[in-house]
Amino acid sequence: MRVKYSKLLILALVSSLCLVVFYSKLKDAMHTQRDMIKNQSITADTHRKPTTADTHRKPRTTTVKPIIKKKSKNNTPLKLPQLTISEDFIKFIPKNGAFWNRKLHSLLRQFDVAQNQTHEDPRHWFRCQPESFELLQTNIQDIQSYPLLYREFLKGMECRDPPVVIDQPTKCESGNEAEQVFLLFAIKSSLNHFERRQAVRETWGREGLYDNGVQVRTVFLLGQSLEDDPNLDKLISLEAQQFQDLLVWDFQDSFYNLTLKEHVFFKWMLDNCPQVSFVFKGDDDVFANTQAILNHLHSLEPEQASSLYAGQIIFDATPLRDQNIKYYVPQTFYEGPYPPYAGGGGFLFSGNLLPYLYHVSFYIPFFPIDDVYTGMCFKALGITPVKHSGFQTFDIREQDRENACVHKDLLLVHQRTPQQTMRLWRNMHSSMLTC
The missing domain is CATH 1.20.5 (Single alpha-helices involved in coiled-coils or other helix-helix interfaces)
Structure with missing residues (x-):
């Protein structure tokens, strides 16, 4: 009995040990x-x-990061051609006490130093450091009298490299080298302008193969919504997926940031569309005659085509000093004349000028009026704008604005509503039209 009990005890202990293990x-x-x-x-x-x-979410307050010597998409430093800044441009902008004038001539001295260095990427020389109000007040004694948006523009004048939020990196790609993009429509737009963009897509900005076998592509250039605007991120995301023609950068889409939009577009072109023959840059409320533009480009002599900067040219313009005017420029900010420039509603330029335009834009401070700034960049390159009567950025006679025959001989008119654009395009291409 004792032996049996011992066996049972041993069995219980072994069982307990197994359970523990x-x-x-x-x-x-x-x-x-x-x-x-x-x-x-x-x-x-x-x-x-x-x-x-x-x-694609709406940006909040962010820490501004410095511009560094980044790599391009092929993992090599950005290489730009040797740059020469025109002496005529240097002499044209007077040296005086205005803030922008002083800033320009300071950058030109920096350019002289850079020319003696081995740096190939101009971004190496620049850092995104928002100007403090104390610095601005030291350099602009009446800064308090500037409109709020103007002061915001001044704070960010050194920030040139916002990230791309929505990109179209394959926009200019083609499996056939013979089908490289001949003309790119680069249209300045705003987030809430869907109706305008759609009118462009369905009419003069339609992508595809045109007469003479040339390829036309279209992109819309956008920033981000302002703080008080409704959040349209989801709608913009869906639009970008559907049409694949939106470029959105992470900066506020305001009038004074149109110059920044110009600068980042130059960089995007260098990365994604370096072989484009010509660029049409304009607003989303213009009416353009695509075939007439293509015919004009085909008529150019090689020398004209290689250095083209054409549109409705504004000569002898000077800054407007009335604060109630959209194009107001304070006298303590800029003093002097404007160079001849193409009206920003729409103009044409040669694609091979893009690397030079991007390079020189680092040495010309951002100006709050984008078409004036573009004119400065071209003048700095020694390129004279060409006046073309087919560009009517200030519109035509009121009695002709619905006349399809009149528009057949024009390259561009400004402004047209989406409904007017659709109607004009339909009438111009009607088989019943007799001109």
């Missing part, structure tokens, strides 16, 4: 599995692709 193993396994799940969750969160909400 089993429980210990099970507990370890559960810990291991939980750790694996946790690690997988962390890994998935770290390496997941950004969602639409992540990449």
Whole structure:
């Protein structure tokens, strides 16, 4: 009996030991599995692709980061051609006490130093450091009298490299080298201008193969909504996916930031469309005659085509000093004349000038009026704007604005509503039209 009891006791102890070992193993396994799940969750969160909400959400207050010597898409430093700044431009902008004038001539001295260095990427010389109000007040004694948006523009004059929020990197790609893009429409737009963009897509900005076998592409250039605007991010994301023609950068889309929009567009072109023959840059409320533009470009002599800057040219313009006018420029900010420039409603230029325009734009301070700034860049390159009577950026006679025959001989008119654009395009291409 005692022996039997001893055997039972031993069996109970062995069983208990097995249960302890089993429980210990099970507990370890559960810990291991939980750790694996946790690690997988962390890994998935770290390496997941950004969602639409992540990449396109409305920007909040951000820390401005410095511009560094970045790599281009082929992992090599950005290489730009040797730059010469025209002596005529240097002499044209007077040296005086105005803030912008002083800033320009300071940058030109910096350019002289840079020319003696081996730096190929001009971004190496520049840092995005928002100007403090104290600095601005030291240099502009009446800064308090400037409109608020003007002061905001001044604070960010050195910030030139905002990230792309929505990109179209394959816009100019083609499997056939013979089908490289001949003309790119680059249209300045705003987030809430969908109706205008759609009218352009359905009429003169339609992409595809045109007469003479040339390719035409279209992109719309956008910034981000202002603080008090409704959030249109989801709608813009859907539009970009549907049409694949929106370029959106992370800066506020205001009138004074149109110059920044010009600068980042130059860089985008260098990265994505370096072989484009010609660029049409304009507003989303113009009416353009695509075939007439193409005919004009085909008529150019090689020398004209290689240095083209054409549109309705404004000569002998000077700054407007009335604060109630959209194009107001304070006297303590800029003093002097404007160079001849093409009206910003729409103009043409040669694609091969893009690297020079981008390069020289680093040495010309941002100006709050974008078409004046573009004229400065071309003058700095020694390129004279060409007046073309087919560009009517200040519109034509009122009695002719619905006349399709009149528009057949024009390259561009400004302004037209989306409904007028649709109607004009339909009438111009009607088989019943007799001109």
